[in-house]
Amino acid sequence: MPVLVMKFGGTSVANLDRIRRAAKRVGVEVAKGYDVIVIVSAMSGKTNELVGWVGETSPLYDAREYDAVVSSGEIVTAGLMALTLQEMDVPARSWQGWQVPLKTNSAHSQARIEEIPTDNINAKFGEGMKVAVVAGFQGISPEGRVTTLGRGGSDTTAVAFAAAFDAERCDIYTDVDGVYTTDPRICDKARKLDKIAFEEMLELASLGAKVLQTRSVELAMRYKVKLRVLSSFEEQSDEAGTLVCDEEEIMESNVVNGVAYSRDEAKLTCLSVADRPGIAATIFTCLSEAGVNVDMIVQNISEEGRTDMTFSCPTDQVKRAEAALSSHKEKGDLNYGELVADTGVAKVSVVGIGMRSQSGVAAKMFRVLSDEGINIKVITTSEIKISVLIDRKYMELAVQALHDAFDLDKAS
Amino acid sequence: MPVLVMKFGGTSVANLDRIRRAAKRVGVEVAKGYDVIVIVSAMSGKTNELVGWVGETSPLYDAREYDAVVSSGEIVTAGLMALTLQEMDVPARSWQGWQVPLKTNSAHSQARIEEIPTDNINAKFGEGMKVAVVAGFQGISPEGRVTTLGRGGSDTTAVAFAAAFDAERCDIYTDVDGVYTTDPRICDKARKLDKIAFEEMLELASLGAKVLQTRSVELAMRYKVKLRVLSSFEEQSDEAGTLVCDEEEIMESNVVNGVAYSRDEAKLTCLSVADRPGIAATIFTCLSEAGVNVDMIVQNISEEGRTDMTFSCPTDQVKRAEAALSSHKEKGDLNYGELVADTGVAKVSVVGIGMRSQSGVAAKMFRVLSDEGINIKVITTSEIKISVLIDRKYMELAVQALHDAFDLDKAS
Numbered sequence: 001m002p003v004l005v006m007k008f009g010g011t012s013v014a015n016l017d018r019i020r021r022a023a024k025r026v027g028v029e030v031a032k033g034y035d036v037i038v039i040v041s042a043m044s045g046k047t048n049e050l051v052g053w054v055g056e057t058s059p060l061y062d063a064r065e066y067d068a069v070v071s072s073g074e075i076v077t078a079g080l081m082a083l084t085l086q087e088m089d090v091p092a093r094s095w096q097g098w099q100v101p102l103k104t105n106s107a108h109s110q111a112r113i114e115e116i117p118t119d120n121i122n123a124k125f126g127e128g129m130k131v132a133v134v135a136g137f138q139g140i141s142p143e144g145r146v147t148t149l150g151r152g153g154s155d156t157t158a159v160a161f162a163a164a165f166d167a168e169r170c171d172i173y174t175d176v177d178g179v180y181t182t183d184p185r186i187c188d189k190a191r192k193l194d195k196i197a198f199e200e201m202l203e204l205a206s207l208g209a210k211v212l213q214t215r216s217v218e219l220a221m222r223y224k225v226k227l228r229v230l231s232s233f234e235e236q237s238d239e240a241g242t243l244v245c246d247e248e249e250i251m252e253s254n255v256v257n258g259v260a261y262s263r264d265e266a267k268l269t270c271l272s273v274a275d276r277p278g279i280a281a282t283i284f285t286c287l288s289e290a291g292v293n294v295d296m297i298v299q300n301i302s303e304e305g306r307t308d309m310t311f312s313c314p315t316d317q318v319k320r321a322e323a324a325l326s327s328h329k330e331k332g333d334l335n336y337g338e339l340v341a342d343t344g345v346a347k348v349s350v351v352g353i354g355m356r357s358q359s360g361v362a363a364k365m366f367r368v369l370s371d372e373g374i375n376i377k378v379i380t381t382s383e384i385k386i387s388v389l390i391d392r393k394y395m396e397l398a399v400q401a402l403h404d405a406f407d408l409d410k411a412s
Numbered sequence: 413m414p415v416l417v418m419k420f421g422g423t424s425v426a427n428l429d430r431i432r433r434a435a436k437r438v439g440v441e442v443a444k445g446y447d448v449i450v451i452v453s454a455m456s457g458k459t460n461e462l463v464g465w466v467g468e469t470s471p472l473y474d475a476r477e478y479d480a481v482v483s484s485g486e487i488v489t490a491g492l493m494a495l496t497l498q499e500m501d502v503p504a505r506s507w508q509g510w511q512v513p514l515k516t517n518s519a520h521s522q523a524r525i526e527e528i529p530t531d532n533i534n535a536k537f538g539e540g541m542k543v544a545v546v547a548g549f550q551g552i553s554p555e556g557r558v559t560t561l562g563r564g565g566s567d568t569t570a571v572a573f574a575a576a577f578d579a580e581r582c583d584i585y586t587d588v589d590g591v592y593t594t595d596p597r598i599c600d601k602a603r604k605l606d607k608i609a610f611e612e613m614l615e616l617a618s619l620g621a622k623v624l625q626t627r628s629v630e631l632a633m634r635y636k637v638k639l640r641v642l643s644s645f646e647e648q649s650d651e652a653g654t655l656v657c658d659e660e661e662i663m664e665s666n667v668v669n670g671v672a673y674s675r676d677e678a679k680l681t682c683l684s685v686a687d688r689p690g691i692a693a694t695i696f697t698c699l700s701e702a703g704v705n706v707d708m709i710v711q712n713i714s715e716e717g718r719t720d721m722t723f724s725c726p727t728d729q730v731k732r733a734e735a736a737l738s739s740h741k742e743k744g745d746l747n748y749g750e751l752v753a754d755t756g757v758a759k760v761s762v763v764g765i766g767m768r769s770q771s772g773v774a775a776k777m778f779r780v781l782s783d784e785g786i787n788i789k790v791i792t793t794s795e796i797k798i799s800v801l802i803d804r805k806y807m808e809l810a811v812q813a814l815h816d817a818f819d820l821d822k823a824s
Contacts, residue, residue, distance in 0.1 A: 098510065
């Protein structure tokens with residue numbers, strides 16, 4: 001039997017009615033002859049509640065306990081989905097991460113998938129089970145403890161299963177009907193894309209477009225998983241949503257295909273760092289060991305042997321970053337004057353594979369922002385994107401102005 | 413190190429503040445030099461919410477999925493308790509049922525504990541861990557699926573751990589300060605007992621006194637586990653609460669030591685059953701296979717080769733009982749006229765080890781109920797208890813009248 005992977009996000013399983021609705025979609029695919037692997041998230045709000053409890057209990061929590069607590073939401077949805085399918089006479093059972101087992105490394109709260117053995121689930125398919133409902137976002141470490149894959153890890157779970165089971169397609173059901181040129185909630189001219197290249201999706205995902213988790217797109221690109229994003233709230237045809245695919249499958253494209261933003265950014269600066277070889281390595285090794293996801297990095301021009309080192313990270317990791325740096329400062333590994341945190345910034349980016357062959361995009365972006373009176377704090381670029389850090393209060397304005405300037409409301 | 417088991421029920425871990433309070437109690441025992449195994453329930457209300465979702469999704473649910481869903485509440489509390497202890501600098505970690513592993517049989521939703529290997533947890537105690545926080549109520553089947561031990565199964569988990577680890581004592585922290593002669597909420601003369609015999613506690617527990625689960629008392633009796641029930645809401649001395657112990661440790665006792673009740677009882681009658689050998693076996697095998705907990709059984713006098721068979725079970729199992737019996741009737745294994753269910757009944761019982769040597773307790777009980785105009789529907793007796801099924805509306809009245817009549821407000 002061909003295998004299909006279907007992933008339902010938190011809003012698609014927010015209550016029993018929505019679980020039933022999702023189960024009906026699964027039933028449609030089973031009727032077409034697929035063996036289906038369903039990956040579920042926690043009911044919307046649940047994971048945030050659990051994360052909140054952990055944070056309140058222990059600000060610098062033990063990530064192993066965080067994982068044990070936070071992974072419980074998906075277990076509930078998986079069981080309820082299996083029961084709902086059984087009620088519809090579709091043979092189904094639930095699987096928790098450790099039961100598959102979805103094997104990860106020991107990097108708790110941000111674990112990486114190492115292996116998904118297919119024998120247990122395939123044996124059940126062989127016995128007539130039509131749907132394996134798998135609790136997303138979680139796995140088991142070599143030490144036998146529960147791990148989680150980081151926020152949005154259910155997308156990654158879905159793509160990894162699609163790769164492991166050589167699935168025909170991986171459908172990601174969510175509360176939006178596809179991938180947009182930007183967030184329609186802050187720009188009413190946002191337009192749905194029928195197709196988007198893996199590379200572009202990757203930049204959009206990592207820049208904060210919350211449709212798909214970055215790692216899931218990376219994984220899909222590496223294993224050539226046909227990935228589709230579509231709404232669980234609409235009747236769906238086989239061409240609905242947005243297909244995330246190889247660049248070659250897209251005929252013509254705008255220079256810029258999307259404007260992304262990320263609200264939860266913080267900018268930290270280590271003032272007066274000794275400007276000598278190895279200092280950057282020391283700082284960022286220490287941050288990495290503390291589990292801080294550093295994004296942008298800027299080093300200012302050196303004066304009298306001292307320099308300022310600026311970087312950005314998610315706002316909720318600022319405390320962790322500060323603790324890590326000051327503990328190394330106390331130990332004497334690291335010497336800097338002061339650590340300044342600015343938690344009032346946002347990141348805005350333009351993305352497009354067309355940038356590879358078209359120049360002038362950066363200049364145009366900076367001019368647009370300047371015309372709106374928006375000051376740029378940090379800039380980074382890649383082959384197909386340009387990102388800037390700006391004051392958070394200008395974020396919406398910047399997104400709208402860039403969307404207009406690059407004609408994103410018009411199909412190419 | 414001597415081992416102590418401490419179990420905290422749902423109200424004792426209802427929110428983060430209460431978890432902190434419970435953790436402080438654990439800290440006190442750790443400071444005395446104990447290695448502590450903490451067994452936690454789900455936050456109060458959580459299990460009911462999960463059970464409700466399962467029932468709404470699938471009235472005749474697959475018990476394996478029920479277990480997967482319903483066991484998640486304890487996982488959350490275990491992780492939060494471990495984090496709270498770590499914040500207090502007490503080395504602790506959480507254990508889910510399958511991680512211990514607490515091995516059970518495959519009787520999902522009412523599984524029985526088969527083995528608790530001590531090596532994993534003892535190894536961690538050896539490495540300096542002071543507290544193992546174990547998610548109560550759950551285990552793992554030989555097939556590798558999550559099982560639950562039935563409602564209140566966290567008490568059973570606690571006693572089983574106390575037996576397996578040869579604990580010095582098993583303290584059950586709950587929202588009451590001990591075992592009472594009856595429920596203080598419906599009888600304001602109820603009196604706290606300092607000690608109660610295992611046998612009495614067993615009858616009280618199985619009769620619906622919700623302080624301890626029946627199986628936990630059975631287990632404590634079998635393995636001579638010193639069991640103490642006490643409040644998590646008061647400062648505790650070493651003599652607080654009620655000690656559940658061997659009969660020999662109690663000097664003098666009233667004839668009757670407790671009045672228990674159970675509100676959620678239903679009475680079912682199979683009318684006009686063929687009165688031939690094997691018919692009772694057929695009926696109750698069929699109910700047992702359907703997982704119905706039959707309590708009282710009465711067979712009426714036979715007329716013309718037909719008889720009526722009456723039994724009681726929890727109200728939430730009535731549908732299951734009806735489905736099981738009617739399916740066997742359809743298959744022709746079972747022949748009866750009609751199945752009549754009365755879900756408006758309650759059970760009231762008097763219990764006391766003194767009954768063994770004192771006669772006249774039954775007569776007195778029936779006279780007291782008769783004086784109040786309460787009709788008795790079914791009677792059962794054991795060596796140390798007498799139970800009656802009555803209309804639910806008379807339940808409180810019956811309890812109060814019996815408590816008065818047997819002078820339970822006065823210590824012996």
